[in-house]
Amino acid sequence: MKRRSFIKNGIIGTLGAGIMPSSILSSRDCTITHSDILGPYWSPNHPHRTILANLEEPGTRIFISGVVTTNDCETPIQNALVDVWQANNDGCYTVFQDCQSGNSNNDQYNLRGLIVTDQNGYYGFESIFPGYYAGRPRHFHYKVTSPSGLELVTQCYFKVDPLIDEDWEENHLGLVIPLEETENGLVGILDIVMNEEASLTSIDNKPFSSPNGFSLDTLYPNPFNNSIKIDFTINNLGYVDIGIYDITGKWILNLIGKQMQSGKYNIVWKGSDVAGNAVASGPYLVIMKFGSSIQTKKIKLIK
Ligand SMILES: [Fe+2]
Structure with a gap:
């Protein structure tokens, strides 16, 4: 192979x-x-x-x-x-x-x-x-x-x-x-x-394996110029990971990576990579992971 x-x-x-x-x-x-x-x-x-x-x-x-x-x-x-x-x-x-x-x-x-x-x-x-x-x-x-x-x-x-x-x-x-x-x-x-x-x-697995345990909601504005607000919801206590990747799947940075209580949240991405440098215009992926489930949404940076 x-x-x-x-x-x-x-x-x-x-x-x-x-x-x-x-x-x-x-x-x-x-x-x-x-x-x-x-x-x-x-x-x-x-x-x-x-x-x-x-x-x-x-x-x-x-x-x-x-x-x-x-x-x-x-x-x-x-x-x-x-x-x-x-x-x-x-x-x-x-x-x-x-x-x-x-x-x-x-x-x-x-x-x-x-x-x-x-x-x-x-x-x-x-x-x-x-x-x-x-x-x-x-x-x-x-x-x-x-x-x-x-x-x-x-x-x-x-x-x-x-x-x-x-x-x-x-x-x-x-x-x-x-x-x-x-x-x-x-x-x-x-x-x-x-x-x-x-x-x-078996008891503690239940909240984490719920398919509806979280959602990646509104991403606004999209396309965006300076910053984009990412709304998300989690319905159970759990580990939330939200990262930005380019369309080839290369990791750009993590916005969140921590245990969180259920609720509605938002986080802002200002178009920079993990080193703080501005990234190029183009499409990117917002990938949210909760437990072993993943949701992905496409965003576009226009300068
Ligand atoms: Fe070591």
């Missing part, structure tokens, strides 16, 4: 059919996923996305996926937020450090992203193999939040990493994963078991 179609379909489309969660889960003991340190480089408001590294980002492409379940290791947790952040190929973290390599599109949140689990508890993302820093093994950071609010902070390490020895594996049980080399890059699976009862999940 060519890289382009692999990326377009995403790892869920490409690998999902061949790797069934139940077969993975039944072949191992059921253990709550161990926690690990948060570290100093987590930041709030990571954008929702499954590709954390643009195609020019230096490093080996890597595809990580898995299933988030309750403490029975079987019941999937839908609409869990899987927050991932990592160092670049040279061990540098955006937001906190001035990285001298990579990040060709000046993305404030380069190598950071939030993924929402689907109805099977499945999450997946594409990125680059994290680099080394401060003598630490390569790792992804994870902060997983279930719809009931339970949080698990952990990290994902790799058996192929020469810095991982037996002691490290013993002290990070279940967090050191094998990687398979494919023509598209490295592929690994990290399933996550939250310390949460299945019954709690």
Whole structure:
């Protein structure tokens, strides 16, 4: 498969059919996923996305996926937020450090992203193999939040990493994963078991899975010249993400990314990107995500 179609379909489309969660889960003991340190480089408001590294980002492409379940290791947790952040190929973290390599599109949140689990508890993302820093093994950071609010902070390490020895594996049980080399890059699976009862999940999932739980309302004026007001409604407590993308799907910036109470809201976009620079005239997409549902509306900037 060519890289382009692999990326377009995403790892869920490409690998999902061949790797069934139940077969993975039944072949191992059921253990709550161990926690690990948060570290100093987590930041709030990571954008929702499954590709954390643009195609020019230096490093080996890597595809990580898995299933988030309750403490029975079987019941999937839908609409869990899987927050991932990592160092670049040279061990540098955006937001906190001035990285001298990579990040060709000046993305404030380069190598950071939030993924929402689907109805099977499945999450997946594409990125680059994290680099080394401060003598630490390569790792992804994870902060997983279930719809009931339970949080698990952990990290994902790799058996192929020469810095991982037996002691490290013993002290990070279940967090050191094998990687398979494919023509598209490295592929690994990290399933996550939250310390949460299945019954709690089924109750708390309901508000998040409502198809009518939110709406992207009036966008005014459209076309717009200086700024556009975006009205939206949410009918339940939940995580709201509203972002601006160009028509090729390239992320421009996030307007909102936080837990909100039900109600009617509005937010204004003044036609600038994440670095504060004015964007070019043309069509853009407003994409609102609530739980695992998405609504999109087209807007046009005319200067
Ligand atoms: Fe780290």
